[in-house]
Amino acid sequence: MDKKKILILGASGFVGNAIYKELCSYFDTYGTYYSNRSFAENKQFIRYDLEEDDIFRVLEQVKPDIIVSALRGNFPAQVQAHQHLMEYLVKTDAKLYFISSANVFDAYSKFPSYEHDKTLSLSVYGRLKIKIENMMMRLPKGKSAILRVPMVFGNSSPRIKEIKENIANNEPIEVFPNLIINVTNDDRLTQQIHYLINRNKTGIYHLGSSDLIQHEEFIKEVIAHLGNYHPVYKRVYTTNEDRYLAALPKDNILPKNLRISCQEIIEHHLPV
Ligand SMILES: NC(=O)c1ccc[n+]([C@@H]2O[C@H](COP(=O)([O-])OP(=O)(O)OC[C@H]3O[C@@H](n4cnc5c(N)ncnc54)[C@H](OP(=O)(O)O)[C@@H]3O)[C@@H](O)[C@H]2O)c1
Numbered sequence: 001m002d003k004k005k006i007l008i009l010g011a012s013g014f015v016g017n018a019i020y021k022e023l024c025s026y027f028d029t030y031g032t033y034y035s036n037r038s039f040a041e042n043k044q045f046i047r048y049d050l051e052e053d054d055i056f057r058v059l060e061q062v063k064p065d066i067i068v069s070a071l072r073g074n075f076p077a078q079v080q081a082h083q084h085l086m087e088y089l090v091k092t093d094a095k096l097y098f099i100s101s102a103n104v105f106d107a108y109s110k111f112p113s114y115e116h117d118k119t120l121s122l123s124v125y126g127r128l129k130i131k132i133e134n135m136m137m138r139l140p141k142g143k144s145a146i147l148r149v150p151m152v153f154g155n156s157s158p159r160i161k162e163i164k165e166n167i168a169n170n171e172p173i174e175v176f177p178n179l180i181i182n183v184t185n186d187d188r189l190t191q192q193i194h195y196l197i198n199r200n201k202t203g204i205y206h207l208g209s210s211d212l213i214q215h216e217e218f219i220k221e222v223i224a225h226l227g228n229y230h231p232v233y234k235r236v237y238t239t240n241e242d243r244y245l246a247a248l249p250k251d252n253i254l255p256k257n258l259r260i261s262c263q264e265i266i267e268h269h270l271p272v
Helices: 014-023 055-062 075-091 124-137 158-168 186-198 215-226 262-267
Strands: 005-009 028-033 045-047 066-069 095-101 144-149 151-153 173-175 179-181 183-185 203-206 233-235 243-245
Touching (some): 005 014, 045 055, 055 075, 075 124, 095 186, 124 144, 158 173, 158 215, 173 215, 179 215, 215 233, 215 262
Parallel strands (some): 005 028, 005 066, 144 203
C-alpha cells in the first residue's frame, strides 16, 4: 500500500492537532510538539524546538512526503526553520503545506483580498507570513501550497475558550465593530486540507468562509448560540471607517460541499 508519510510541524497546537486528528487514520502521520509534554509518550510525536533544534534532524528521521507547517514561536527562528525546509524540498520529492494567514493583506483595508493579489502587511506577524510565502514562491511549481486562513473558531478553539472564560468571570468581551472579516472553524479547515492533500493540489488557497461578517455581529451571534448570556462588550474602534481583514477565494475554488458560510460556523457552536 502506498501510504503517504505526513509530518505536521506544530501538531500539539490547536490547528496542527486538528489536522493530525483528521489525517492520522488515512496516512502515516507524524507530528512535532514543543512544550506540551502530553505528547511525549506518543510514538508518532517528536519533540522539536525551533530555537534549539535543526529541522533537518526531524526531516531525516521521518522522511515525509508531505510537510504541514502549523508552527508558532520566535519569528527569526521560524524564518530559519522554513529556509531549511526549502532546502529539503528542492532535494526531495516532498511537498510543503504552509498555514499562512489573512494578515498577509492587513495593510489593505478597503477591500477583501484574493489569491493572486499582492501581499502587504503592517504587522510583524503578517510580514513574517509574507517572508515565508515569498520563499515558497521561489520553489519550483508543484512543490508547495500556501493556505491563507482567517480566525479559526470551533468548540475547542482558544478563541471560544477565552469567550467562555470571560463570560464565567464577568469580564468584558472585546469586539471590533468596524472590522469586516471572514472566519472558519477547525472541522471544515481540516477537511479542506485533507482534500487538498488527497488531490495533490498546490498553489494558493484562501480557506475561509465564502461570505463576510462584522466581527462584533459574529461574536454576538456565537455567544447567543452558547446560551442565554448578557456579557459586557468592549467595543474597540481602530479606525472610523469599515476595515476589511478577509481573504476570499476566486481562482482556486473548492468543491461546494467543502465551502462554509459564517452562519454555519455560528450554528456549529454548542451551548456550554
Ligand atoms: N488559530 C488561528 O485562528 C489561526 C488563524 C490563522 C493562521 N493560524 C496559523 O496556524 C498556525 C498554528 O496556530 P495555532 O493557533 O494552532 O497555535 P498554537 O495552538 O499556539 O500552536 C502552535 C504550535 O507551535 C508549537 N511551538 C511553539 N513554540 C515552538 C518552538 N519554539 N519550537 C517548536 N514548536 C513550537 C507549539 O508546540 P507546544 O504547544 O507543544 O508548545 C504548537 O504545536 C500558526 O502558524 C498560525 O499563524 C492560526
